[in-house]
Amino acid sequence: MPAKKHRKELTATMITRLKAPAAGRLWVADSVVPGFGVRVTEKGAKTFVLRTRYPGETSASRREIGKVGEIELTVARDKARNWLKLIGEGKDPARVEAEQRRSQVAKDATTVDAVLDAFEKDHVEGLRSGDQVKAAFTNHVRPRIGEKSIYDLKRSDITTMLNEIAAEIAAESRKAKGERDGKVMADRVLAHVRKAFNWQMVQDDDFKSPIVRGMAKTKPKERARKRTLADDEIRDVWAALDQMEQPACYPRYVRSLLLAMTRRNESARMHTDELESDLWIIPGSRYKNKQDHVIPITPALREQIGDKPDGCKGNSWYVFSTTTSGGQLDGAKPFSGFSKAKKELDAIISKIRKAEGRAPMKQWQLHDLRRTGRSLMSRAKVDADHAERCMGHVIGGVRETYDRYEYLDEKRKAFEALASMLDMILNPSADNVVPMRAVAEVAR
Incomplete structure (x- = not known):
């Protein structure tokens, strides 16, 4: 019809x-x-x-x-x-x-977003710094140039992006009354994007990266951090950690960074499978120099490792975890809420110092605790080579064979000296006060 x-x-x-x-x-x-x-x-x-x-x-x-x-x-x-x-x-x-x-x-297959997706899948996933690389792309790159075709990108697009990142970070730092350098973050993002574009050029004859020399906002020496925490700052951090209730594992996690002189993810992903008696063996698969790193577990570090989570059904769990099962911690996944927890910690520190009429604490990062541990070992008269070994640095060049248990006794004494020095700082008395002094020794 x-x-x-x-x-x-x-x-x-x-x-x-x-x-x-x-x-x-x-x-x-x-x-x-x-x-x-x-x-x-x-x-x-x-x-x-x-x-x-x-x-x-x-x-x-x-x-x-x-x-x-x-x-x-x-x-x-x-x-x-x-x-x-x-x-x-x-x-x-x-x-x-x-x-x-x-x-x-x-066109969609050749946008910056598409290239970053492929790069993350092929190259970033599984890296120790993978989460940081992805965060840099998500927070700083994709919102600015993600929808652009890689063939339409110009050097001015990259320069504009870097300028905006530097200004944004600097503004956020000023608002938080911190001292974070936006130029340093811009250069970190530039390094990640450069790797992604170089990766694309290997497999794409028609693509030429718009990134050229001279785009960096700082020089390598300017990007290298030298921040170590003074004694009063260490006490403030420890006091603030005592006041933190959530995440429950965070205080133990932060203290472990100083006591073991580890990097952020090395401690965050500590697993009971890596613990052997009084040793913590970080496998080379997740360590920077690709070699196993053995850390003797001092009583102070053992205290931070803690006991088995109530919700864990087996004998294998992540030491620092917030995942739960049936309302109980089960240690199924490693801790990862770094940014939110660090902001809470900084807020408590600020409150403590303000109540005591002291100036705000200078901006600091979790990685500064590793550097601080190294300086404390120097103050404790630990041999420089042994202190470097405690940080996982190879001494004397590359060896044909690597003995992960080499210098184990010396490392144990060094970590015990670090724990003792920290205890004196946290519990000062007329008999054990150690004068604060600047230590130029910086982890390489």
Whole structure:
């Protein structure tokens, strides 16, 4: 049965009120755009349609523009006008749109976002610093140039991005009354993006990275941190950790960074499978120099490791974890909420110092605890080579064989000296006060 015909200027309200015909289809033509209208089926389905003679056809036919509800009237009407224009030029709208879709798919495959997705999957996943690289892309790169085609990128796009990152970080630091250098963060992001683009160039003959020498905002020596915590700052950190309730593992985790002189993820991913009696063996697969690193567990460090989580069903768990099962900690995943917890810790430190009428604590990072531990070993008269070994640094060049248990006794004494020095700082008395002094020794 042929559709019933009506012709009037369509409105959204009118279309909403259209009822399904008892039989056949209802056709309401628009008086604004020739051939454009709405078709209503017996079941009430409403569709925008353009009736005209398309290129290659001998008679007029109707083609769907879109379903009512999925596309607005104004958009459908504009699309109909565009179709009529293409038809007037002898072009089939279906073929033109298909080509546009193919072009868009090809373009989407070469956006910065697509390249970063592939780079993360192929190169970043599994790296110790993988989370940091992904965060840099998510927070700083994708929002600024993610939708751009890599073939359209210009050096000015990279420069603008870096300037914006530096300004954003600096503004956030000023607001928090900190001293974070936005230029350093911009250069870290630049390094990550450079690696991603170099990776793309290896497999793409047509792509040339827009990153060139001279884009960095700082020099290597300027980026190297030398911050160590003074005695009063160590006491403030420990006092603030005593006040933190959540995450429950965070105080123990932070203290372990100083007592074991480890990097952030090395302690965060400590697992009971790595503990052998009184030794913590960090496997080379997750250590910077790719070699196993053995840390003697002092009583002070043992206290931070703690006991088995109540919700853990086996004998294997992550030491620092916030995951739960049945409302109880189970140690199933390693701790990862660094940023939120660090902000809470800094807020407590600020409160402590303000209450005592002291100036705000200079901006610091968790990695500064590793450097602080090294300086405390120097104050405790630990042999420099043994202190370096405690940090996992290789002494005397690359060896043909590597004995992970070498100098174990010397390392144990060094870590015990560190724990004793820390105890004197945290519990000062007339007999054990150690004068604060700057130590130029910085971890390499």
